[in-house]
Amino acid sequence: MSTSVMRAQHLDVSIDSKLGKHAFIPGSTCAVAGDTIQCTALRLYLGSFMLLNEGDTIMRWPFFYFLIDFSDPSTTVFQLPDLPDIDFDEVSFLIGVDSSLQVDGPHGGVLDPAEGMYWTWQNGYIDVKVEGTASLSTDIKEEFAWHLGGYQGPLNASVRCVLPCSKKRLHLTIDWFHLFHAMDMKTQHHVMSPSAATVQAMEALKSGITAR
């Protein structure tokens, strides 16, 4: 038996979304913390995955990006290829798009600006898009739309998540409660450009992501 023949292995990633105790996807309505939130769009980029062992990076996929669209379940499961047969204890990934990929011209695939996750009037990817209605929103139609992004200097919004992971199957749960808690529906029902507040919001979102 030849030891040089290795079976192609990969890291299977799946993601689900909730708001507090409720499942949270476009179409769902959740009552949480005195607000009633109806979601109409929920999309985010994940990418630049890495595996670590005892703090050392042992595998990187710097150019693999995934556009998670919770209205399309097929986008909530994906694979990272060419996984080496090696021990690891943590996974690291970016919520959003790395700044280096935002200054070198157009990209195809999920990073195609036609995907609707790109600002054309001021270059940069929208890392996270959350839209819907909220009973606490002071918008005239009780709507809210958060387009979180920005790549330049102190306005760089993408955040790196590091979570425990030692198996070839990674399940991520995003609890949007942390983001909703960080945002004020009265003053921030529409966010459409980079800002320091967006950077904080992304940090809050990060704290709502867990792995098992």
Place this chain on the structure above:
Amino acid sequence: MKIKTAIACVVVSIVLMAFAEKGGSLFHVPAGWPVPHYDFAKNKLTQEKVDLGRLLFYDPILSRDSTISCESCHSRFVAFTHVDHALSHGINDRIGKRNAPALMNLAWQRSFMWDGAINHLDMQALAPITNALEMDEQLPNVLEKLRTQSRYRFMFERAYGDTTISTEGMLRAISSFMVTLVSSNSKYDQVKRGEANFTRQEENGYALFLMHCNACHTEPLFTNGEFSRNGLAQDAVLQDLGRFAVTLQPEDSFLFKVPTLRNIAYSKPYMHDGRMKRLSDVLKHYASLHGQGVHMNNTLDQLPSFSSEQQVDITSFLLTLSDSTFVMNPAFSYPREIIASLTKESN
């Protein structure tokens, strides 16, 4: 059907090749100029891409109701700006917020728009296409419309080897055309090459220019590519904060990109909001800043109060930056010959 297409392709290729021959080399760096910023390794320049880009540049299909093309606000005969318009009007005569910049020597430009909001030439076209005051269109719609036209399927295949019409392909083609817009044959350039001489007045103006203007409008591109104050009071209606809108850094308030002065005689009106109709108005404005201090940057603070003779001399030098071979270049004109050959192809 296939044979007919093949014959048509040959005819089109011959027509286009003949044109390419006439056009000569697509891009070159004039002697003494810096290395271009644009990464040609990522977008190899070919006649096929330039042709496609030129077709797109002149095609109103990019706008929501097919009324506005890039050329609408960037006309060749005025160095690719909007003649006589302080602020350009887009779809349904909606008025924009800034003066359309003249387009030239874009391969040397690091950022785009008056506030540098666009970080790469390839991404620039997306801004006017989607801006509600300009073309007011959605990118997926543009791609869809292009895909329905056999001429674009043909031109994309010719440029990229397959009929897929993608964002990347479209943007890189538009850039390909735009980087060919090199202006380097003004009287100033001819003087530098030893082919012409300045008049005494131009010579005086050039000396004053080097002393007082060249720090920002640095030759040979006549811009340093940086952002700077221009000493103008903010327009109360437009309330334009300049680069601050991009960086949110207070020190960037009222900073605007230093525009090139090449072909300045063609590209009136002037300044980011087009408030000045004549070059002499601009010279008067800068002369008036002398001694004002605090509101300005260091370079503007040090400007002398140019005498009217000095202003005339500087203006006469600025007129030597006009490049008539650039604005008359048929390779940059409405792509009549490409469209004619494509129409033949589709019959």
